[in-house]
Amino acid sequence: MNTRTGNTTCLWKKDFVLLILTGLVVMLIYSMTTERTTTVGSPVPKLQPKPVLCNAAISEESITPLKDTRHFLVSAFMDRRVKGFDIRIIGIFRRDSIQPLHCSFCCGSVFNQTTPATVLIHSDHFGFPYGATDVLCPLPKNCDASYITLLTKPSANASEHTFIPIRNKSEKLRFNFTVCISSLFGDYNNVLQFAQTLEMYKVVIYNTSCGPELNRLLESYSQEGFLEVVPWPIGKFLKPSTGWRFSEHGGDLHYFGQIVTLNECMYRSMERSRYVLLNDIDEIIMPYKHDNLVSLMNTLEPQHPNVGEFLIENHFFPKKHFEPSKRFHLPQWEKVPGVNILEHIYREDPDRSAYHPHKMILKPKLIEQTSVHEVLRKFGERYKVPLDVCRIIHVRVALRGYLKLEELNEDKRLWDFQEKLVPNVDKALKRAGLFPAEEQKKL
Structure with a gap:
């Protein structure tokens, strides 16, 4: 997915800033369209000395x-x-x-x-x-x-x-897209899928906890220059819930503060990013009629100038079904924890008789408050993007597990990007030292 901002053309690898907060994870992708920015990495900051102009x-x-x-x-x-x-x-x-x-x-x-x-x-x-x-x-x-x-x-x-x-007192527009992806907690360690998602569009994360291999990958991306580390120690102050409903899951706050971090991410990006994407770590917002998100939005925005909330329907690719030729069952990825999204090409049709979730592309200046699947308060309008134009690729446990393989749809859209995706993921995993020694020497 090559994209362009002004006179600058960048590949996925150079497009994003990853913000990791040591609490819930919201991955904030700084555009598929921008130059790499400087890393701002630090431990949890302490109270600063009293500034000269504010005696507090x-x-x-x-x-x-x-x-x-x-x-x-x-x-x-x-x-x-x-x-x-x-x-x-x-x-x-x-x-x-x-x-x-x-x-x-x-x-x-x-x-x-x-x-x-x-x-x-x-x-x-x-x-x-x-x-x-x-x-x-x-x-x-x-x-x-x-x-x-x-x-x-x-x-x-x-x-x-x-x-x-x-x-936001002196921010300037620098990015076409920022992607807020929630959430990372419970020692999440889906390293391979994380790297593949990152290489599709690089991100800002509010991170509570992750596994050791994923932590090495995050540190590697930070050292490369597009990872900004900010703390989110929600468990220090409250008992966060691991679920979304209080009556079932208990706790003080919904899903590690997911709604808080999504809104914080949106406002943090409001002046510097034209669009904000809200989707999860295992979801990719994928254009089907355009080569990239820039081209997609360059088409949609003139047609819908007052829309601030573009709804994208979620489509599930059950991870229990594998592409039979094993074309992308690559030996160097076998011992890397996590799901290989390129091996899963079978897509469920949603059950139209039940609620089916969407995720969003937002114009942040037209949004006042957002939730996970829809905007709560906005200044603009809402538009549901047609399925043949854009949909979410979500590789996960089957939602409709009773469906047989022949009842699913073959969808190889991700393969259109494999030429750059595979070598970029290899480089990222090697840089983080996540390949076995024999594979490290080969690459």
Whole structure:
């Protein structure tokens, strides 16, 4: 999938930045269309020394407890799309403990100016005690704020609180696509499929835990120059659920904070990326009538200029069925943990009598809040992309396991990219030292 942004042409290998957060995983793919960017890799950051212009503690952690509440701040962004408001804070709030809050700013050398806060709990919380939350804040007059926090009383001593940076103040459009893929947890170690997905479109991840081999692969991608490491230690503060329904799975927060990280990813990308893709680690949004996503969106956007939410239907490729010729059953991949997506070419037709999930391509500036399979609040319209134009290739356990092989559809679309995909995956696995010694020498 070669793509183009402006005058720059790049292959998959040079197109993305991978953001790993040490918590839930959302893989954020920085475009199939951009130059490789500099790695920003670091351990979990600590509170920074007091800055010259703000006499308060500044947190650069990805989860910051909010003093005198049961809530947590994640990040803050400039966002003037809702009339009367300038700043949007993404947070995790205890839903039964919402109280009046006040936005407190560091405005250059002027400290502790406050305005009333408006709290918006996301409607998709699935019954969990904590939910993704937006807090909207108007800026005080003549305030060029760089940091913000929330107070329970406007008269509170803000110097005793921890502030977080306000992002998106000076971002410029640099990417065509950012891909947010959730989620990675439970010592996930599907190394081969991960590498193949990465080489199809390289990513930002919010990572709770992964297996040792996958960790080596991630470190390798980081060293190569497009991996930015940011922490997501959700288990340090809450008991995250491994499922999506509170009544079945318990815990404090839906799926390791999946909705929080998807929204954080979208806002983080809003000013620098034309589109944001929301899909999982084992899913690939695949154009069927275009060579790449750039060509696809160059066709769709003029036809649907007011659409901010493009729905892509998910199609399952059962991993129990293998392509019979074994053309891509490559010896160098046999001992690498994980699924080889090139070996699975049989596609289920969805059961149209039941709910069938979609994933999304979003224009982030037209989206206010998103969930996993649909947008919750938006400024634009919705469009369901036809199946013959684009669909998701999802290699996984069969959804309709009773279907016989002859009832499935042969689909070799992934093979159209094997010429570059196979050698790029080989190079990535070799670089990470994930091949047996004899294979390392051959490649």
